[in-house]
Amino acid sequence: MSSRIPVTVITGFLGAGKTTLLRNLLKNSNQRLAVIVNEFGSVGLDGDLIRSCGFCPEDDMEGRLVELNNGCLCCTVQDDFLPTMEKLLSRSESLDGIVIETSGLALPKPLLQAIEWPQIRSKVFINGVVTLVDSQALSLGSPVGDVKALEEQRKLDESIDHITPIKDLFSDQLTCADLVLLSRSDLVDSNVVESIKIDISSGLREGTAILPISYGEINPSLILGLRNDKDSHSSFFSNKISSKHEHEHEHEHEHEHLEVISTSICFEANITQSEIKNVLMPLVQNFQILRLKGRFWLPDKPLPLQVQMVGPRMSTWFEKAPEDVWRPEQGGLELVALSLKEGLENEIQLGFNKRFS
Numbered sequence: 001m002s003s004r005i006p007v008t009v010i011t012g013f014l015g016a017g018k019t020t021l022l023r024n025l026l027k028n029s030n031q032r033l034a035v036i037v038n039e040f041g042s043v044g045l046d047g048d049l050i051r052s053c054g055f056c057p058e059d060d061m062e063g064r065l066v067e068l069n070n071g072c073l074c075c076t077v078q079d080d081f082l083p084t085m086e087k088l089l090s091r092s093e094s095l096d097g098i099v100i101e102t103s104g105l106a107l108p109k110p111l112l113q114a115i116e117w118p119q120i121r122s123k124v125f126i127n128g129v130v131t132l133v134d135s136q137a138l139s140l141g142s143p144v145g146d147v148k149a150l151e152e153q154r155k156l157d158e159s160i161d162h163i164t165p166i167k168d169l170f171s172d173q174l175t176c177a178d179l180v181l182l183s184r185s186d187l188v189d190s191n192v193v194e195s196i197k198i199d200i201s202s203g204l205r206e207g208t209a210i211l212p213i214s215y216g217e218i219n220p221s222l223i224l225g226l227r228n229d230k231d232s233h234s235s236f237f238s239n240k241i242s243s244k245h246e247h248e249h250e251h252e253h254e255h256e257h258l259e260v261i262s263t264s265i266c267f268e269a270n271i272t273q274s275e276i277k278n279v280l281m282p283l284v285q286n287f288q289i290l291r292l293k294g295r296f297w298l299p300d301k302p303l304p305l306q307v308q309m310v311g312p313r314m315s316t317w318f319e320k321a322p323e324d325v326w327r328p329e330q331g332g333l334e335l336v337a338l339s340l341k342e343g344l345e346n347e348i349q350l351g352f353n354k355r356f357s
Contacts, residue, residue: 003319005089005124006097006308007115008224011173012132013166014104015145017183020216021132021223022101023050029220031096034088036081038068038103063091081114089123097127097224104144107169108176125317127225128310131177133200135212136184139192143170174203178311179223179290185212207284207312209340211258222260222290225310226336260290263344268332269352271296273305277314279351284312287341294335295321297328307335 010018019037026033035050050065066088068080088098102111108129115126137145144166174180180200185193197210204210211218276296283289292309303318321327326334333352337344 004122004306004317005092005095006127006225007124008097008099008127009102009108009111009129010099010132010223011102011106011108011129011176012104012183013134013144013170013173015137016104016132016134017181017216018101018132019050021130021181021183021213021218022099022216024216024218025099025220025223026050029224031220031224032064032094033224034064034066034095034098036066036068036084036088036098036100038101038106063088081111082117082119085115085120085124089120092123098124099224105169107172109172112176125308125315126313127308128178128223128313129176130179130181130223131173132181132183133196134184135182135193135196136187138196138200139188142166171203174200175205177204177208178313180204180208180210181218182210182212183216184214186214205312207281207289209288209290209311218258219260222338225291225308226293226338258340260338260340261342261344263337263339264335265294265337265345265348266326266332266334267349267352268328268330270299270331271333271352273298273301275352276305276307276316279348280307280309280314281312283344283347283351284309287339287344287347289337289339289344292335292337294333295325296333297331299331 010022012018022035026035037050066084068084085098088095100111102108108131112126112129115121115124133143134145137143147166182193182196188196193212201210211222273296280292289309290311293307295304295306297304301318304321306317306319308315333348335348
C-alpha cells in the first residue's frame with residue numbers, strides 16, 4: 001500500500017443519497033476508513049446513521065468519525081477541515097483511507113484546493129470526487145428533491161460565504177466530478193436514465209463516467225479504488241465485477257446490472273514520464289476507465305512513479321516500492337485497471353510500444 005492516504009470526496013445535494021452510499025461503503029469495503037461528515041442543519045443525524053452501521057469498534061469511533069457541524073465545509077476550510085485532516089493523518093498507519101461527505105451546499109473546489117495545502121499534500125492524494133445526482137428529482141425538473149429543505153439549510157448556516165444558485169452549485173458538482181452516480185435510478189424508466197446521462201454529460205470533463213445505482217449499492221472498489229498490491233492480482237478482480245444489487249424491491253423498472261472489466265498489465269518498455277499522461281488520458285474515455293493504479297519504472301529514475309487514476313483525474317508521485325514486487329531490468333510498467341470496455345491491455349501495449357523479448 002502507498003504511504004499516501006487516499007481521500008475520497010462524496011458530494012451532492014441534500015437528499016441525493018450520500019449517507020446511504022457511505023454506509024454501504026463502510027459496511028462492505030473491508031477497509032479501515034476515517035469519515036468526515038459535514039451536514040449543517042441536520043446536526044447529529046448523518047453521524048448517527050454512519051455510527052449505527054458498525055463500521056469500526058465503538059472504542060475506536062472517536063478517532064474514525066468526525067462530525068463538522070459548524071457550517072458549510074468549503075467556507076470553514078482553515079478553521080475546521082485542515083486541523084481535522086492533520087489530526088487524522090497523525091494516525092495514518094492505522095487507516096486505509098479518508099472519506100469526506102460534504103454538505104448539500106458545499107462547493108467541491110475549495111475543498112480540493114485545501115487538500116493541496118503544503119501541510120498535508122505530501123501525505124494524501126485525491127482518490128476521487130464522487131457526485132451523487134438524484135435521478136428521480138432531476139427527471140421532475142430539478143437536481144434537488146426538496147428545495148425548501150435546502151433553502152432552510154442555507155439560512156441556518158451563518159458561516160456560508162457564497163449565495164450560489166442551485167443551477168450553479170449543480171454545475172460545480174458536475175465539473176469537479178471524477179465519477180457521477182445516478183441515485184434512485186430504480187424509480188425512473190431506463191430511457192429516462194439514458195436521457196439524464198445525455199443531459200448532464202455536457203457539464204462533465206471528458207472521461208467522467210455516469211453510473212446508475214439504487215439504494216446506494218455499488219462495488220466499493222469503484223469508489224474507493226483497489227486497496228493494495230495484493231488486491232490488484234487477486235482472483236476477485238481477474239474477470240468481471242458485477243454491481244447488481246440482489247434485493248427484491250417493490251418497483252417495476254428493470255435495469256441491466258453493471259459489469260466492470262478488470263485488466264492486469266505488466267511488461268518491460270522504455271517509457272518516459274512525459275508520455276504517460278499522453279497515452280493514458282485518451283484511453284479513459286475510449287474504454288471508460290473507472291479506476292487505474294500501479295507504477296511505472298522509468299530508466300533514469302531510482303524510484304518508480306506511482307500512478308492513481310479515477311476517471312479523468314491522475315495523481316502521480318515517486319515512491320519506494322515494496323521489496324517483493326515485480327521489477328524490470330530497465331524500464332516498464334505494472335498496472336491494474338477497472339473499465340467498462342474490453343481491449344484496454346492491447347491499447348496500452350501499443351501506446352507504450354511494448355518490446356517483446
